[in-house]
Amino acid sequence: MRHYALLGALLTSLAGGSGAQTALPIPTFEGQVIYQVMPDRFFDGNPANNQGVNRDDPRAWHGGDLPGLTQKLAYIQKLGATSVWLTPVYQQQATNSFGTAGYHGYWPADFRNVDPHFGTLADFGTFVKAAQGAGMRVVLDQVINHYGYEAAAVRLRKDWFNTQAQCDATQNKDVDCPLSGLPDLRQSNPQVRDLLLGNANFWREQGVNAFRYDAIKHVERPFLNDLLAADRQAGTWTLGEWFGADTGTVADWQKAGFDSLFLFSLQDAMKTSVMGEGSLDAVRQVLARQGELPRPGEVALFLDNHDVPRFAQGSLFEDVGQERTRYGLRALMTLRGVPVIWQGTEIAMRGGNDPDNRRDMRFEDGWTPAERAVFGATQAAIAARKASPALSSGAQTLLPTPDRVSGQLLLFTRELNGQTVLAAWHSGNARRTYSLKLSALGVNWAALAATPSLFAGQDAKVSVSGGYLHLSLPARDAAAFRMQ
Numbered sequence: 001m002r003h004y005a006l007l008g009a010l011l012t013s014l015a016g017g018s019g020a021q022t023a024l025p026i027p028t029f030e031g032q033v034i035y036q037v038m039p040d041r042f043f044d045g046n047p048a049n050n051q052g053v054n055r056d057d058p059r060a061w062h063g064g065d066l067p068g069l070t071q072k073l074a075y076i077q078k079l080g081a082t083s084v085w086l087t088p089v090y091q092q093q094a095t096n097s098f099g100t101a102g103y104h105g106y107w108p109a110d111f112r113n114v115d116p117h118f119g120t121l122a123d124f125g126t127f128v129k130a131a132q133g134a135g136m137r138v139v140l141d142q143v144i145n146h147y148g149y150e151a152a153a154v155r156l157r158k159d160w161f162n163t164q165a166q167c168d169a170t171q172n173k174d175v176d177c178p179l180s181g182l183p184d185l186r187q188s189n190p191q192v193r194d195l196l197l198g199n200a201n202f203w204r205e206q207g208v209n210a211f212r213y214d215a216i217k218h219v220e221r222p223f224l225n226d227l228l229a230a231d232r233q234a235g236t237w238t239l240g241e242w243f244g245a246d247t248g249t250v251a252d253w254q255k256a257g258f259d260s261l262f263l264f265s266l267q268d269a270m271k272t273s274v275m276g277e278g279s280l281d282a283v284r285q286v287l288a289r290q291g292e293l294p295r296p297g298e299v300a301l302f303l304d305n306h307d308v309p310r311f312a313q314g315s316l317f318e319d320v321g322q323e324r325t326r327y328g329l330r331a332l333m334t335l336r337g338v339p340v341i342w343q344g345t346e347i348a349m350r351g352g353n354d355p356d357n358r359r360d361m362r363f364e365d366g367w368t369p370a371e372r373a374v375f376g377a378t379q380a381a382i383a384a385r386k387a388s389p390a391l392s393s394g395a396q397t398l399l400p401t402p403d404r405v406s407g408q409l410l411l412f413t414r415e416l417n418g419q420t421v422l423a424a425w426h427s428g429n430a431r432r433t434y435s436l437k438l439s440a441l442g443v444n445w446a447a448l449a450a451t452p453s454l455f456a457g458q459d460a461k462v463s464v465s466g467g468y469l470h471l472s473l474p475a476r477d478a479a480a481f482r483m484q
């Protein structure tokens with residue numbers, strides 16, 4: 001089997017995208033909800049592999065592993081996520097750099113092996129089988145820009161890496177110079193190219209559904225084109241990480257062959273408008289550019305991840321952070337795209353910059369009542385999204401709101417097959433009722449008796465009468481209403 005797959009990949013690469021082979025269809029991720037896990041910081045399923053573990057040191061290994069992730073699949077399913085993205089599980093450099101271990105997975109020493117702290121390749125296979133057996137998809141992080149600082153390859157294969165002279169001479173510093181000083185792979189070297197394309201095939205053979213490609217801003221473009229061509233041919237969904245990407249950058253890369261990128265500009269706007277006290281115009285301006293995207297339904301939307309401070313960290317007080325994280329998560333579930341939830345955001349975990357944003361995940365037995373409430377609201381919002389085709393994958397249209405309220409009220413519709421859902425985000429500090437003329441909103445809805453939000457446990461209502469839309473919205477919250 002494996003040899004045939006390798007042969008197939010070789011033929012694909014020889015064919016050079018000439019269409020000599022029929023590409024496998026790539027299942028869309030529109031309608032999916034991705035849960036992001038950093039295995040070392042998730043759950044320890046096997047204490048026997050805890051070499052050098054020190055949970056009191058945020059820069060050390062903490063003992064989480066693949067058996068632990070497999071054990072906690074039921075938790076992720078209970079939340080309602082449909083896909084799991086794991087940060088890398090490669091064999092890491094054995095020693096620390098800058099007092100930090102390779103627990104995060106981004107300092108590979110061997111791309112085709114699982115680090116013993118995470119378990120074995122067989123443990124990875126067990127996880128993939130269990131996840132897919134439960135109807136979930138697996139998104140695996142792939143590093144294509146660098147090796148770990150102390151990887152043997154850095155000493156043994158000097159010709160694989162950009163030198164300081166090459167970095168000094170290049171016009172393209174982002175690509176040809178080291179990222180955070182990491183040994184920078186020269187993808188135009190045929191051996192490096194083959195190594196990296198082979199890595200993708202190796203992990204594809206382990207059964208993963210999709211790749212999340214790390215740091216694509218720093219990778220040679222011709223190589224990315226080859227990589228994407230091979231992934232398309234094999235039917236693998238691709239999610240690129242271009243740190244800081246706005247709508248224009250995401251659109252460019254979707255046109256270039258990525259299925260998806262993370263929309264960092266939305267994350268930034270939600271920090272301002274939802275967690276902070278800023279106007280909702282920041283979010284509105286991002287959403288207004290949606291028409292530039294070739295496939296808006298596939299774009300990855302998130303509140304935070306392992307590389308930025310936690311969303312809840314934006315508030316001074318824990319209870320405020322919890323309330324606004326709930327607002328943010330409900331808001332995320334109203335948007336067109338693929339929501340991505342970083343482990344712990346569903347309970348509004350706090351944390352500043354790396355590594356503080358990677359605190360150990362805590363599960364039900366360690367939660368406060370307030371954390372339970374955030375989880376419950378997230379679970380209900382995901383369930384409502386999955387139950388509504390319009391919310392999952394309907395077209396998204398911003399509605400014009402009068403200037404006097406636009407800073408604290410954002411309205412848009414999600415529509416599919418004649419079904420319309422109205423999303424209403426409200427950043428006011430108190431409960432408020434709005435009555436807005438249908439004609440000014442550009443809609444022509446039939447009369448509607450008072451209708452509750454699709455999100456269970458939320459006291460929000462809509463009605464339509466006498467040519468007006470009436471909304472009753474709680475303070476700092478996002479609601480979704482079925483209009484017909």
Ligand SMILES: [Ca+2]
Nearest residue numbers: 046047063065
């Ligand atoms: Ca362990």
Ligand SMILES: [Ca+2]
Nearest residue numbers: 175184218219
């Ligand atoms: Ca590079």
